[in-house]
Amino acid sequence: MAPPSRMTPMSEFGPVLRKFRKTAGLSQERLAAVAGVSVEAIKTLESGRRRHPRSGTLKLLADGLGLTETQRSQLLAAGARTKARVTIPRELPDDVYSFVGREDQVAELEKTFTAQEPRPGVVVTSAIGGMGGIGKTALAIHLAHLVADRYPDGQLYLNLGGFGPGRPLTVTEALGRLMDSLGVQGPDDPGDSHEAAARYRSALAGRRVLVVLDNAADAAQVAPLLPGASTCAVLITSRRTLTALPGVAHVLLDVLPDQDGIEMLTRIVDDDRIAADPVNALAIVRLCGGLPLALHLAGARLADEPSWGLADLVHRLETSRNRLDELSTTDRDVRASIEFSLAAATDRDTEAVEAFKLLGLHEGDELNVRVAAALLDLPVDDVSLRLERLVDLYLIESVGPHRYRMHDLVRSYVKETTAALTDERAREAAQLRVLQLCLAMGWQTRMTRFSDDLSEAWYDASWTTGAAQFTVDEIFAWFDEEIEEVISAVRRAAAGGPQQRAMLARLVLGLLPYCYVRRRHSDGVLLGTLAIGVKESAEEPFAAALLPFEVAQQCGSAGQHVRAVEYMTTALAAPKIRAYDRAYIEAEVFLGHYLVELGRLDEAIASAGRGVEVALRSGDEVAEAEGRLILGLAAGRQGRTAAQDREFDRAVEVIRRLGTAHERYWLLCLAGLSYYEAGRLDESSAYLEEARAAATEDGDEFAVAEALEGLGRVESARGHLDLAEQHLRASLQVVQGTWQAEARVRERLGHVLLAAARPAEANAQWRSALDLLVRHGSPQADEVRRLLGPDV
Known part of the structure; x- marks a missing residue:
């Protein structure tokens, strides 16, 4: 310098x-x-x-x-004063050789700092923010060198010491150093920061000087250091958001993309090992989470150990009990960088830091504020404030309303602190509170919209404590964001202690309506199988009946009809099913449906017939209609057209008169698809259109999508390819993101496009479908792969 x-x-x-x-x-x-x-x-x-x-x-x-x-x-x-020569400071540190990437941020900042004409009275000021080790200083120095020639009267650089060993510079100390760099006499009273700031601003008046204020503690430390001259510019870096500074453009840094991380490693290691082993180079970048500080430390380890291959470092980073131990040198340390951020916390941040150190109780990648509140056993509003303070310190990241994420290495640090601050009993209690939250949300939806005789007989009001204020739509929106974490929590509970296993059946039965409505049937099968697999579920009579009954339905909807028959047969043997007529009828009807799909038609007719017999005896016309639907499906498969029409007509007459919108949709859709299979396209189209109307009335967009999918098949069979494509694309728009339904619709859309002599578009749909099926390990992948030909 x-x-x-x-x-x-x-x-x-x-x-x-x-x-x-x-x-x-x-x-x-x-x-x-x-x-x-x-x-x-x-x-x-x-x-x-x-x-x-x-x-x-x-x-x-x-x-x-x-x-x-x-x-x-x-x-x-x-x-007496004598006329002084003007000091032109040149204080920028050397540019960082290993600086890579950040093209968008560099372009944005360079444009800001090289504007042709400064705005009168406005000092160009930008603040670079981000977590410790993210590369704020490197970017600031790199940018300062790029624009230095636009500020010929000097470049000031000052590390304010906001985060690091020792205490931050006071305003007076910072002003003293800046004035000394400018050759400006300080005030007679060295403690007079107002006079010092005035002299500092006077010295910069009319001059084009770039001021780099690195590692700022907070806005209060920076504000007195801002020039008053619009000819000057200021570039600030901080681990704290500086939104209190007016007129400042904020640039937030994220981790480096994989390719930039590999380039950084290449520059640091400075030999051919990175280029020779791209697979392990990428593994190192990802194990470092793309954090420049961690990449510097990993690269330094390799540079200091020329005999190491990249796989050696990957092994150490993967197998070390604590990855942070591997990312440390005598003068730089990821763990220490995080601790500097915590040490700089103010009194206002104390409760937030306490919460931060316990966030290792959470196992997932993202954290919802309600889950955090359950983990910490604190009110949601209090936790929300604490998490936002942590966002201000860049210790966690806000990724959406009430939703947060932390860097992998920060999570490693937090797990250390949580392990040190809690015992096994406290950790299990926190996990139980999260499970209770999920249970409350699930059963609130079940008892509001999906209750049945069995559920109501088993339900206890304590199961929904804390969730009564939420609507079903709000809870489903919450599950949309949380479902992957919820599934992970259920997995842990299945392998957990007695208390967790004991609540597993209730928890899963609260989640299954969501899985059904959102068409996440494979998730429903997974969750149900986990719950059935613990002995505590079999020991609870209601769980022993409800779990196989509802998991069978998830299996049937997922196309796993053999398992559906097995689970429904188990449910029918449960005493609680036989104690409730409606539950028994539905079990026989669903079993009949799955047997139809397996081609076991005589067994299907027998099962549905038993259901109809009980429905007639109990006077349940809707249940009777559902049983007659299955009898009609079986008759259609057997080619008994008259019997099919007779059963469908009787079922449809009742369901139109007495059924709910959802019951009408289900019956009409199945009848319409049955007529499609029989080649009776006019009847199929009429029923599917009516099913779509019922689904719309019910507000079930996924049911609407299924009806549209069926209509697409009908129009394709009629040769109306444009209309078929229109229906299928409308269906795809809804189910996109629900992998099983999306893959199925894409496969059918591909057939329509191929028939329309658009093979490239058809292949694109099939490739997307194949990707989804392979990613989720579906055996249907082989069928789609065959559509794409032998080279796939």
């Missing part, structure tokens, strides 16, 4: 003042008392740190010393 040029030799005022004071026999304290000048000011003047006192101060000192006119003239001459 080039030193600034200096103005003139130190003034001789200090020695002159000291000589007159000693001649008068006065101590510094006594002179301060008789002259009315502070002791600190006298000490500063005598030491030479202040060379030119104000004229008023000179008069007070001369009067206090009782100087003669001649002595007074000597004192005034020693303190």
